[in-house]
Amino acid sequence: xxxxxxxxxxxxxxxxxxxxxxxxxxxxxxxxxxxxxxxxxxxxxxxxxxxxxxxxxxxxxxxxxxxxxxxxxxxxxxxxxxxxxxxxxxxxxxxxxxxxxxxxxxxxxxxxxxxxxxxxxxxxxxxxxxxxxxxxxxxxxxxxxxxxxxxxxxxxxxxxxxxxxxxxxxxxxxxxxxxxxxxxxxxxxxxxxxxxxxxxxxxxxxxxxxxxxxxxxxxxxxxxxxxxxxxxxxxxxxxxxxxxxxxxxxxxxxxxxxxxxxxxxxxxxxxxxxxxxxxxxxxxxxxxxxxxxxxxxxxxxxxxxxxxxxxxxxxxxxxxxxxxxxxxxxxxxxxxxxxxxxxxxxxxxxxxxxxxxxxxxxxxxxxxxxxxxxxxxxxxxxxxxxxxxxxxxxxxxxxxxxxxxxxxxxxxxxxxxxxxxxxxxxxxxxxxxxxxxxxxxxxxxxxxxxxxxxxxxxxxxxxxxxxxxxxxxxxxxxxxxxxxxxxxxxxxxxxxxxxxxxxxxxxxxxxxxxxxxxxxxxxxxxxxxxxxxxxxxxxxxxxxxxxxxxxxxxxxxxxxxxxxxxxxxxxxxxxxxxxxxxxxxxxxxxxxxxxxxxxxxxxxxxxxxxxxxxxxxxxxxxxxxxxxxxxxxxxxxxxxxxxxxxxxxxxxxxxxxxxxxxxxxxxxxxxxxxxxxxxxxxxxxxxxxxxxxxxxxxxxxxxxxxxxxxxxxxxxxxxxxxxxxxxxxxxxxxxxxxxxxxxxxxxxxxxxxxxxxxxxxxxxxxxxxxxxxxxxxxxxxxxxxxxxxxxxxxxxxxxxxxxxxx
Numbered sequence: 008x009x010x011x012x013x014x015x016x017x018x019x020x021x022x023x024x025x026x027x028x029x030x031x032x033x034x035x036x037x038x039x040x041x042x043x044x045x046x047x048x049x050x051x052x053x054x055x056x057x058x059x060x061x062x063x064x065x066x067x068x069x070x071x072x073x074x075x076x077x078x079x080x081x082x083x084x085x086x087x088x089x090x091x092x093x094x095x096x097x098x099x100x101x102x103x104x105x106x107x108x109x110x111x112x113x114x115x116x117x118x119x120x121x122x123x124x125x126x127x128x129x130x131x132x133x134x135x136x137x138x139x140x141x142x143x144x145x146x147x148x149x150x151x152x153x154x155x156x157x158x159x160x161x162x163x164x165x166x167x168x169x170x171x172x173x174x175x176x177x178x179x180x181x182x183x184x185x186x187x188x189x190x191x192x193x194x195x196x197x198x199x200x201x202x203x204x205x206x207x208x209x210x211x212x213x214x215x216x217x218x219x220x221x222x223x224x225x226x227x228x229x230x231x232x233x234x235x236x237x238x239x240x241x242x243x244x245x246x247x248x249x250x251x252x253x254x255x256x257x258x259x260x261x262x263x264x265x266x267x268x269x270x271x272x273x274x275x276x277x278x279x280x281x282x283x284x285x286x287x288x289x290x291x292x293x294x295x296x297x298x299x300x301x302x303x304x305x306x307x308x309x310x311x312x313x314x315x316x317x318x319x320x321x322x323x324x325x326x327x328x329x330x331x332x333x334x335x336x337x338x339x340x341x342x343x344x345x346x347x348x349x350x351x352x353x354x355x356x357x358x359x360x361x362x363x364x365x366x367x368x369x370x371x372x373x374x375x376x377x378x379x380x381x382x383x384x385x386x387x388x389x390x391x392x393x394x395x396x397x398x399x400x401x402x403x404x405x406x407x408x409x410x411x412x413x414x415x416x417x418x419x420x421x422x423x424x425x426x427x428x429x430x431x432x433x434x435x436x437x438x439x440x441x442x443x444x445x446x447x448x449x450x451x452x453x454x455x456x457x458x459x460x461x462x463x464x465x466x467x468x469x470x471x472x473x474x475x476x477x478x479x480x481x482x483x484x485x486x487x488x489x490x491x492x493x494x495x496x497x498x499x500x501x502x503x504x505x506x507x508x509x510x511x512x513x514x515x516x517x518x519x520x521x522x523x524x525x526x527x528x529x530x531x532x533x534x535x536x537x538x539x540x541x542x543x544x545x546x547x548x549x550x551x552x553x554x555x556x557x558x559x560x561x562x563x564x565x566x567x568x569x570x571x572x573x574x575x576x577x578x579x580x581x582x583x584x585x586x587x588x589x590x591x592x593x594x595x596x597x598x599x600x601x602x603x604x605x606x607x608x609x610x611x612x613x614x615x616x617x618x619x620x621x622x623x624x625x626x627x628x629x630x631x632x633x634x635x636x637x638x639x640x641x642x643x644x645x646x647x648x649x650x651x652x653x654x655x656x657x658x659x660x661x662x663x664x665x666x667x668x669x670x671x672x673x674x675x676x677x678x679x680x681x682x683x684x685x686x687x688x689x690x691x692x693x694x695x696x697x698x699x700x701x702x703x704x705x706x707x708x709x710x711x712x713x714x715x716x717x718x719x720x721x722x723x724x725x726x727x728x729x730x731x732x733x734x735x736x737x738x739x740x741x742x743x744x745x746x747x748x749x750x751x752x753x754x755x756x757x758x759x760x761x762x763x764x765x766x767x768x769x770x771x772x773x774x775x776x777x778x779x780x781x782x783x784x785x786x787x788x789x790x791x792x793x794x795x796x797x798x799x800x801x802x803x804x805x806x807x808x809x810x811x812x813x
Contacts, residue, residue: 011133013206015332015652017038017066018453019059019441021132025433032421035452037392039070039333040652041445042371045362047387049379049407050396054493055437057082058452058461059394061374062295065089066338068146071644073287073294077313077318081302081464083340084150087473088460091140091542093126095119099271100472101462106305121460128456133777145161147289147546148296149477150470153312155303157467158474159294160278164314164626169219173325180325183356184318185212190353191314192230192305196262206251207259208485210234213242217424220727227267234260246563281316283323284638287335298519303467306344310353313345317357324361324368334369338362342374343381355383369645371698377402391521395440404431411442432462499525504592510601511794514580515572515812516670524799524811528592529554530564531796533576537787538618545620545781547632551612554796559593564604576792582798596795605793612782620779629779636776643774656764662758 011018012191022033050056064086076083090097097605099118107117125346125480129135138335152158167188172181184203189211202208214233216274218225225233235257242250286297297318301309320337326737327334339345345354349686374390376382380402395411408431411559430451442449465473506512513531517524535551538545553569571701583589621639626646641727726738801811 013306014018015064015070015648015655017070018455019062019066020439020452023451023453025430025438025451027284028435030241030453031229035441035442037441038068038445039067039072040331041392041443042333042336042373043331043366043369044373044391044444045365045389046373046392047375047382047390047410048375048394048396049377049398050394050439051377051399051403053436054377054396055435055439056338056375056377056396057085058437059439060338060373060395061457061459061461062455063084063373064338065142065458067333068294068296069142069306071145071294071597071648072333072336073079073146073641074296074336074338075286075316076296077301077316077340078298079301079309079341081300081466084300084470084473085463086298086459087148087150088295088462089142089379089458090122090125091136091143092462092696093122093129093136093139093208098125098460101460101469103462114119118214125456127459130691132455134456134458143417146294146296148298150298150300151278152300152303152467153278153469154271154308154465155274157303158279158470158476159477160274161281161299162276162278164275166224167215168224169222169228171322171326174322174351181546183360183455184322187314187318187353187356188215191318192263194353194360194464195311196266197307197767198774202438209242210237210251210256210259213237213239219444227263231264231267234603242475248783268336281319283319283600284641288637288641290635290637293645294639294644298463302464302469310345314353314357316486317354317361319805320370321357321360322736324365324370327368327370329367330369330645330649332645332652333371334645334648335530337365337370337372338375339373342376345380346374346383346386347381348383348385354583354674359386360624362386362516378693379406379410382406382410385626391444393440393442395434395442396438397434397436398431404428407431458766469575497642499563499588500590501546503589504528506592506795507596507598507601508560511792513794513798514583514794514797515574515799516578516580517584517587517811519801519811521586522586523801524584525590525802525808526583526587526797526799527590528557528596529570529796529798530604531572531792531794532790532793534608535784535791536612536616537789538781538783538809539787540781543544543620543629543779545618545632547618549616549618550791551616553608553611554798557596559675563607566608579792579796584799587799589797590639592795600792601795605790608793609788609790612788613785617780617782620781622777622779623774624777625774647774651765657763658758658765662754665754 013036015038016036017039019035019037022031023029048056048060048697050059061083064076064083067074068352076082088101095115095118098121099114099160102114102121103119104114110117110120112120129139136238146811150158151161153161153163169175170184171179174184176277186208189201189208191200192211193205193207198205198207202212211230211234213228214226214237218229218233235253237247240247278376289295301312304312345352346358361370365372374382374387377399380400383407393407393411395407398407408424408427411427412424427440427442427449430449434440434451437454438451439454440449440451469479484697514526531552531554533550534549535550537548540546552572552574553566554572555564555566555569616701620633621634621636622628623643625641626643628639628643628646630642634642707774799811800808802808
């Protein structure tokens with residue numbers, strides 16, 4: 008295998024000679040840290056843009072960098088079509104029947120030919136099945152389809168959550184979150200509202216701000232009610248009804264309500280919550296590739312989802328510590344319309360925020376498009392890396408050159424507009440110009456063969472097949488309310504059963520009216536636990552509310568099977584809602600038993616509700632209170648990447664010193680020639696420095712050491728000797744060059760050994776975590792409430808009961 012698996016580098020392809028139209032053997036390796044200054048991929052249809060994007064994502068995932076990808080077209084699910092065995096049967100379900108027909112082959116024959124093509128193509132680029140297996144082992148991949156159950160559904164409209172503490176602390180961040188959320192909501196109902204002039208935008212923004220200031224979330228139903236009856240009476244200095252009359256507010260609320268009542272809209276309320284930390288890492292801490300496929304959505308729905316997702320990413324980002332290493336990657340395929348040069352769609356403000364601020368948090372953004380004239384190039388001047396493929400028109404080329412010139416300002420790379428224009432004119436399929444402000448010059452390269460099978464955009468049915476196993480796991484019930492016996496519901500009456508003397512009775516607030524509501528009896532205990540540990544800096548309190556359903560003949564409660572509630576005892580109702588019914592209270596429920604059941608709950612909380620911390624002794628890191636194992640593993644992985652980057656920097660400095668010694672020895676070999684012509688000394692010095700730079704780039708840049716690389720250095724020396732025509736010194740100089748070659752080979756071998764050692768030491772998958780449990784003492788447990796609670800349930804159209812509490 009070729010030496011492209013270097014620390015923190017992405018193998019993108021090989022150099023390409025435009026004059027000869029041929030690929031050379033110089034590997035193009037991209038430093039992952041450079042992506043913290045973002046990147047943009049531009050190329051017309053057929054340029055190989057999708058292959059480059061997927062190859063970039065493959066490299067990130069192999070390097071344990073999690074990915075969130077936004078895919079308006081449906082190409083990126085191809086990332087999941089990676090088959091380590093490269094067997095025809097693996098390809099068969101995914102080949103296009105029309106392609107097989109065009110080749111005059113059956114599906115089986117075409118699948119076999121595709122498998123053979125991929126095996127040969129990967130081998131030609133130095134990649135084998137073991138690298139595909141490494142990719143699949145390194146990460147978890149999932150395709151999400153918001154508003155559809157084709158892939159994994161994602162719940163976005165169930166709640167509009169308040170800004171994070173970091174955003175609440177800064178007024179401008181708070182305003183951005185409020186404005187962006189309001190714009191996104193209104194875009195979903197087809198209202199392109201201006202934040203200043205639009206009454207709709209001002210009203211919705213004030214509703215969000217009013218609710219969020221109380222630390223509460225707002226669901227869509229609550230928003231509809233709040234539009235009709237806002238929780239305030241004035242907007243600015245004006246009376247609410249004068250600013251937005253009730254009749255017109257009702258019309259707006261009906262417009263949003265019609266959206267909620269539309270057939271199929273319930274899909275927006277189902278699925279996983281849009282939790283960015285969860286989208287980036289599995290519960291076990293493995294990096295994820297979360298692909299959000301939007302090809303099935305209309306324009307307004309796409310804009311709404313993209314805007315909300317970007318704002319969630321910003322909220323997550325601002326809760327992370329700063330870093331100079333790449334923490335995560337946001338990839339946006341076909342960004343046309345979301346970051347236009349004119350106009351301000353809801354997606355533009357969060358994209359600008361990410362391009363300006365994400366670098367400090369280690370979040371890299373890569374934007375891809377085939378239409379450069381539809382991008383805001385002032386915004387893209389923040390992108391440090393440009394991958395440019397074949398362009399369609401001269402106008403496209405001019406816009407790209409203008410953007411490149413802005414991006415190059417202040418960078419290391421020189422910008423020659425005329426030369427760049429000539430290079431862009433000569434690019435062919437899968438050939439790209441790499442312009443990186445962190446490098447001294449641009450480079451033309453041919454994209455490597457993708458490990459994933461690029462079969463083209465996927466249909467809804469194919470995505471459904473791809474995600475069938477994951478959907479089965481996601482659909483399994485977890486943490487839901489305990490089932491209510493149908494027999495108990497049938498015996499419900501309008502009379503409230505008598506409660507035991509001396510037992511506190513309460514009612515959970517229902518979300519609706521009492522009509523059609525049935526209350527069911529539960530034991531309810533609210534216990535406050537205090538945890539302390541000076542060693543780990545823990546001092547906190549947690550409240551646990553456990554509700555256990557009372558059924559006939561239930562015996563002693565098993566608190567491990569109880570329903571966990573998020574309630575404040577002060578918000579419980581003292582009376583039931585009028586018009587509700589009540590299930591029977593089982594016999595044998597007495598005040599004496601309540602005391603025993605309370606003691607059992609205290610023992611349960613003490614034994615089963617510890618504060619769990621995780622420790623990585625080798626790194627002297629311990630998780631924070633409330634930090635999950637996945638979040639801690641993600642933080643540990645980031646710490647390892649930062650340490651890796653520091654070690655590589657030290658390695659680079661050390662080998663630069665050794666290389667300097669070799670350069671001096673090369674120069675000494677030519678001293679005899681130099682004495683004969685002092686005037687040429689400076690020129691020859693430049694040549695030797697150039698030779699040294701070639702070797703140094705091979706060790707640490709985007710190239711690897713090869714016979715061609717060292718040969719060019721030798722050619723430089725031989726060219727010098729020809730210039731001075733000192734033939735008597737040629738043989739001696741060539742012997743010195745051969746000696747340097749051998750020493751350079753030894754240097755490379757030593758470097759590779761040290762790289763392997765660093766990789767072994769800093770592999771996140773090999774790090775074992777120590778679990779630390781902090782238990783509350785009996786004296787530190789306080790029972791705030793223990794009694795009989797009536798929980799409200801409603802019956803759906805099919806006769807099933809479901810919880811109806813707030």
